[in-house]
Amino acid sequence: MQSYVHVILAGLSNGMFIWLVASGLTLIFGVLGVLNFAHGSFYMLGAYGSFTVLKYLGAGFWTGLLLGPLAVCAAGFVVERFFLRHVYRIALPYQLLLTFAFVLIFDNLVKIVWGGGALSPPSLSFLGGSIPILGRNFPVYNLFIIAVGPAVALLLWALLEKTWYGRIIRASSSDREMAASLGVRVPALFTGVFVFGTWLGALGGGLAVPYVGLLTPGMGEAIIIEAFIVAVIGGLGSLKGAFVGALVIGVMSAFGTRFFPSFDMFLTFILMGGVLLWRPQGLFGAAR
Amino acid sequence: MKAEARNAAAAVVLLALCAVPFLAGKFTVYLAMRIMLLGIFAVGYNLLLGQTGLLSFGHGAFYAAGAYGLGFFGLHVSGNPLFGVAAGVAAAILLAILVGYLCVRHTEIYFAMLTLAFGMMVFSLIWNAREITGGDDGLIGIMRSPVSFFGLLEIPIGTDRQFYFFILFFFALSVWAVHRIRQSPFGLALAGIRENARRSEFAGVPVRRYRLAVFVLSGAFAGLAGSLEALLESNARPFMAHWTHSAEPVLVSLLGGLSSLTGPLVGSAIFIAMREIIQRFTENWMLWFGIVLLVIILGFRGGVVGTLSAFFRKAAAPGEG
Numbered sequence A: 001m002q003s004y005v006h007v008i009l010a011g012l013s014n015g016m017f018i019w020l021v022a023s024g025l026t027l028i029f030g031v032l033g034v035l036n037f038a039h040g041s042f043y044m045l046g047a048y049g050s051f052t053v054l055k056y057l058g059a060g061f062w063t064g065l066l067l068g069p070l071a072v073c074a075a076g077f078v079v080e081r082f083f084l085r086h087v088y089r090i091a092l093p094y095q096l097l098l099t100f101a102f103v104l105i106f107d108n109l110v111k112i113v114w115g116g117g118a119l120s121p122p123s124l125s126f127l128g129g130s131i132p133i134l135g136r137n138f139p140v141y142n143l144f145i146i147a148v149g150p151a152v153a154l155l156l157w158a159l160l161e162k163t164w165y166g167r168i169i170r171a172s173s174s175d176r177e178m179a180a181s182l183g184v185r186v187p188a189l190f191t192g193v194f195v196f197g198t199w200l201g202a203l204g205g206g207l208a209v210p211y212v213g214l215l216t217p218g219m220g221e222a223i224i225i226e227a228f229i230v231a232v233i234g235g236l237g238s239l240k241g242a243f244v245g246a247l248v249i250g251v252m253s254a255f256g257t258r259f260f261p262s263f264d265m266f267l268t269f270i271l272m273g274g275v276l277l278w279r280p281q282g283l284f285g286a287a288r
Numbered sequence B: 001m002k003a004e005a006r007n008a009a010a011a012v013v014l015l016a017l018c019a020v021p022f023l024a025g026k027f028t029v030y031l032a033m034r035i036m037l038l039g040i041f042a043v044g045y046n047l048l049l050g051q052t053g054l055l056s057f058g059h060g061a062f063y064a065a066g067a068y069g070l071g072f073f074g075l076h077v078s079g080n081p082l083f084g085v086a087a088g089v090a091a092a093i094l095l096a097i098l099v100g101y102l103c104v105r106h107t108e109i110y111f112a113m114l115t116l117a118f119g120m121m122v123f124s125l126i127w128n129a130r131e132i133t134g135g136d137d138g139l140i141g142i143m144r145s146p147v148s149f150f151g152l153l154e155i156p157i158g159t160d161r162q163f164y165f166f167i168l169f170f171f172a173l174s175v176w177a178v179h180r181i182r183q184s185p186f187g188l189a190l191a192g193i194r195e196n197a198r199r200s201e202f203a204g205v206p207v208r209r210y211r212l213a214v215f216v217l218s219g220a221f222a223g224l225a226g227s228l229e230a231l232l233e234s235n236a237r238p239f240m241a242h243w244t245h246s247a248e249p250v251l252v253s254l255l256g257g258l259s260s261l262t263g264p265l266v267g268s269a270i271f272i273a274m275r276e277i278i279q280r281f282t283e284n285w286m287l288w289f290g291i292v293l294l295v296i297i298l299g300f301r302g303g304v305v306g307t308l309s310a311f312f313r314k315a316a317a318p319g320e321g
Helices: A002-032 A039-056 A061-087 A092-114 A140-162 A164-174 A176-181 A186-212 A219-234 A239-259 A261-278 B003-023 B026-051 B060-076 B081-103 B108-128 B160-183 B185-195 B197-202 B207-233 B243-256 B262-281 B285-299 B303-316
Strands: A130-133 A136-139 B147-149 B153-155
Touching (some): A002 A039, A002 A130, A092 A219, A092 B108, A136 A140, A140 A186, A140 A239, A164 A176, A176 A186, A219 A261, A219 B108, A239 A261, B081 B147, B160 B207, B262 B285, B262 B303
Antiparallel strands (some): B147 B153
16 A cells, blocks of 8 residues: 555656656647647756756755756747747648757757766755655655646646737647737737746756756656657647646556556557557647 | 650669669768658659648658568568568558558648657657567667579679668669659549539548548558668667657658659759758758758748740740740
8 A cells, every 4th residue: 555655656766857848848738739849858958057056056946946947048038039930830840850959959958068978967955855645755846746636737838828928828729820910929928928937847957956967968758758749648738638648658657667567658659559449639738 | 844855764773773883972872761751752652642632740660660660570581581571571561551540531730640640659659669569779780691593593682782782672663663653543643632622522432431541551661761771771770760750751842842853853852952951061950950950941931943945935935034
């Protein structure tokens, strides 16, 4: 019994990272209609940025978490404002490959700046340690992550449903031209949404610094695949779907790692195949 | 281009390719083989992307199926490379039927993500099934035995120069086959599906079945390229199924130009040559390649072949400019 609880907790904390990446991905897809391969790179950049603030500027964890992802937002701004903006109207392969080009560029830049090897971040003084749950120790930091995920979800929900900006974002996402003719500055809005989505991914990376143990230049590529799977299972463009999907995938792969260690990823794919056969548009996707 | 001129050009290129192993050094011969492998992969893949308008990010899986299919066949059944290649292609076709059946009901972005996910599924299977596939070490010890026709005739392919002609044979065969497919009623129906799937459906084209057919076909070419690479490098590696490898035929097709047969071939040559040249000057070839990619996407969307042919058309008819 206690081992099951621990597996579920581990799965939830894993799922929260996937959610943070998938939420930015989903938001950008929902509003801009672009699937951003480079989103995993923003996660990676967020991790390296926070790490650098933490280690070389000698700042605390919170400062790193604040400054690292903010710096990555600048990269997101450049990508949208000077590149992605020009390909909204052209065929899908070009859009995807444009973001893929940024995966190559960012991965390589990280190798140039921080080196190709793995970096190990300093250990945390607070939120470190672990507390006993049902007789076994569980890291406090993972509990913190489990709390952050829903907090971000709540923030997003409030932003989109309760504020004036949220209403404009939803309007532009359902009918770009109508929103533009009603006076919404759609290009600026798109830049804003893209930068915000970038921040969500980078925040996930910043939070991952004490969690993953090692930072490597390929860390974005692994999580972007999981975020894609989550987005497919939940329904492309649905934030609710991304949240539920991330939890399901997180918990499921934790059980996979525990009980079928060599086939944990495979379970995820089986689940995706099953969902697609049963509901091709995803769990919360609108019927097409 | 007129048919005679095109045939003449093809003959000249074929002759030039035949001459390469006699005139060029070892390394150039190796690069030429890599270009032909990527060419087979890309020209088959472009039936799906350029001709039908479906963007797959999972064809590395079929490439890997070809390589591992040949590997297992060679290690456990028979060393004859012709049968091995057939086994590799068969494995790729079976996998493509399975994946394609699940994917072709979707189009556009869903299709791209599904193929990506299934490709990575194959990758993680190969990676994790260590006892069978060798995991991250790959499947090693694949031999280049002589090509044997039932003991009557034996052609050795052990040296690189001999093996070059083995690859050239399949390369020429693939390009010719893809050319015929593009011109066939089936190929034209695929172009119709690309332009307007609904109208094709109303015109009586079984759209989903055609999509599946071309998916499997392009998977077969990927498997052929994969099995040949396994013979060339004498191993099969899990990274053949990785999504970054699946992106290669997409890149190459865009680099050369989507709308022609020659586009992906020219793109393959440029890709391999560019990688070699950039790697000679810097370790950061991904960075430079990313920048080149940005320039192509933002400035030259017809690819090299498309941009050049538009340029010559303009030069030939200056009045229309």
